[in-house]
Amino acid sequence: MSMKWIEVIMPQLAESLVSATIAKWLKKPGDRVEQYEPICEVITDKVNAEIPSTVDGIMGDLLVEEGTTIAVGEAICRMQVAASDEEAAEQVTPTTQQQNEAQGHVQQRTSYTPASGAASTGVHDPNQPMRNRYSPAVQSLAAEHGLNLQNIQGSGAGGRITRKDVLAFVAQGGNTGAASVQSSAAAGQHASSGVPSGSPFSGLNRVSGDLSVSAGETVPAADAGVPVRHSGIHLTESPKIPQIEVEGGGQGRSEYFIDVTPVRNAIARNMRQSVSEIPHAWTMIEVDVTNLVMLRNKLKDEFKRKEGINLTYLSFMMKGVVNAIKDYPIMNSVWAVDKIIVKRDINLSMAVGTEDSVLTPVIKHADQRNIAGLAREIDDLARKTREGTLKLDHMQGGTFTVNNTGSFGSILSQPIINYPQAAILTFESIVKKPVVINDMIAVRSMANLCLSLDHRILDGVICGRFLQRVKENLEGYTMDTKVY
Numbered sequence: 001m002s003m004k005w006i007e008v009i010m011p012q013l014a015e016s017l018v019s020a021t022i023a024k025w026l027k028k029p030g031d032r033v034e035q036y037e038p039i040c041e042v043i044t045d046k047v048n049a050e051i052p053s054t055v056d057g058i059m060g061d062l063l064v065e066e067g068t069t070i071a072v073g074e075a076i077c078r079m080q081v082a083a084s085d086e087e088a089a090e091q092v093t094p095t096t097q098q099q100n101e102a103q104g105h106v107q108q109r110t111s112y113t114p115a116s117g118a119a120s121t122g123v124h125d126p127n128q129p130m131r132n133r134y135s136p137a138v139q140s141l142a143a144e145h146g147l148n149l150q151n152i153q154g155s156g157a158g159g160r161i162t163r164k165d166v167l168a169f170v171a172q173g174g175n176t177g178a179a180s181v182q183s184s185a186a187a188g189q190h191a192s193s194g195v196p197s198g199s200p201f202s203g204l205n206r207v208s209g210d211l212s213v214s215a216g217e218t219v220p221a222a223d224a225g226v227p228v229r230h231s232g233i234h235l236t237e238s239p240k241i242p243q244i245e246v247e248g249g250g251q252g253r254s255e256y257f258i259d260v261t262p263v264r265n266a267i268a269r270n271m272r273q274s275v276s277e278i279p280h281a282w283t284m285i286e287v288d289v290t291n292l293v294m295l296r297n298k299l300k301d302e303f304k305r306k307e308g309i310n311l312t313y314l315s316f317m318m319k320g321v322v323n324a325i326k327d328y329p330i331m332n333s334v335w336a337v338d339k340i341i342v343k344r345d346i347n348l349s350m351a352v353g354t355e356d357s358v359l360t361p362v363i364k365h366a367d368q369r370n371i372a373g374l375a376r377e378i379d380d381l382a383r384k385t386r387e388g389t390l391k392l393d394h395m396q397g398g399t400f401t402v403n404n405t406g407s408f409g410s411i412l413s414q415p416i417i418n419y420p421q422a423a424i425l426t427f428e429s430i431v432k433k434p435v436v437i438n439d440m441i442a443v444r445s446m447a448n449l450c451l452s453l454d455h456r457i458l459d460g461v462i463c464g465r466f467l468q469r470v471k472e473n474l475e476g477y478t479m480d481t482k483v484y
Helices: 087-088 093-101 136-145 165-173 183-193 263-277 290-307 313-327 371-387 462-476
Strands: 003-009 017-027 039-043 048-051 055-063 069-071 074-083 204-205 210-213 281-288 333-335 338-341 348-350 400-403 423-427 430-436 440-454
Touching: 017 136, 017 263, 039 074, 039 263, 093 136, 136 165, 204 400, 210 348, 290 313, 290 371, 290 440, 290 462, 313 348, 313 371, 313 423, 348 371, 440 462
Parallel strands: 348 400, 400 423
Antiparallel strands: 003 074, 017 039, 017 069, 039 048, 055 074, 204 210, 281 440, 333 338, 423 440, 430 440
């Protein structure tokens, strides 16, 4: 049977996903792979997921190292699959192709359509040099240090430059912003692209039949009519991250290092995006939850026997929030530059912390659930989060976020908004306090509600009214309130 090489690319697992991190390869070169069989685990800013193979074949080169972040649409590995008779006749072996490239020939790009229903993947010419294809992580790191990636020798598959290569180059005192290019690499690039070395387009490199811009090179003018391939990641002109001096050049008695995990990197990236793009404002209100405490104490034991789960305060609080959002739907919205998009569905994101991360699984159509239904969803999503069994669908579609920070004793918070939502509300710890009621002092169970808001969408008046409505809903619980 004739075989051909294809490249598997990073699929777009979610609508808003632009990149993902390879967490673990489940197959190694030479392994037989069946269609729909997982080939690797990836970490996104939403959840961990497995990438399935869309074809039967044999695993080839792994183009991306574990722990590397790569853009959607970039190649992650090569696979050898069965070729049709026509493809076999046109198939060029790697050795022949390398010889042709040395002679300045450009091989034609192949195409491949994945099986229906499978994750969207694509195929590129399998033996194209990887020298000038940079992952978003590498591009960002190079931009932070002002590096020209052409000056760095790649250690990855096909000469691909990895984050480790960039960090090693910086550690060795590599020149920043250098414009020189290794003569041998430049000669090969100009030969393969057909562009003279002195041409204003010499910064363009031929990649799989398209033109891409090398990091650190000048982009041609828009009217030049040259198609430019890019990753879709915009590198802002933000200040460079300062270098932190490590005492003694390594770990010692005064400090130690913790490796940043892909999940932590994703959280850091999302938090930075939120505080950079959203003008945060903050407000809070105090709520008397004495009746709620008595109601829960009355129902919790029977609920536990019947449902097998705890009846938490969070389910009552979510119900109060959902009813308030119905009255003030602008709280359930997203900023879209020239318009504000108000979501009709109320899907509550729920912040759940683990030992090393915070995830926000979503309760879909929360307004259609009673208190018992919300309690079931809270328990199910919290358990799946801590067990690491969440799916992408559990993380998508959130329109408003709630966080029960009171569960670990917090009495005041200034939360960062779950981008791109308009607001996030925290429920703080319930504390008994002396309160003046009808000119008399009484001991009541009190809790703070803290709201962070997107000031492009929301103002103090509407948020004050929203919080007042949540307060009324929570203080309105009585001993006769039904949870079913």
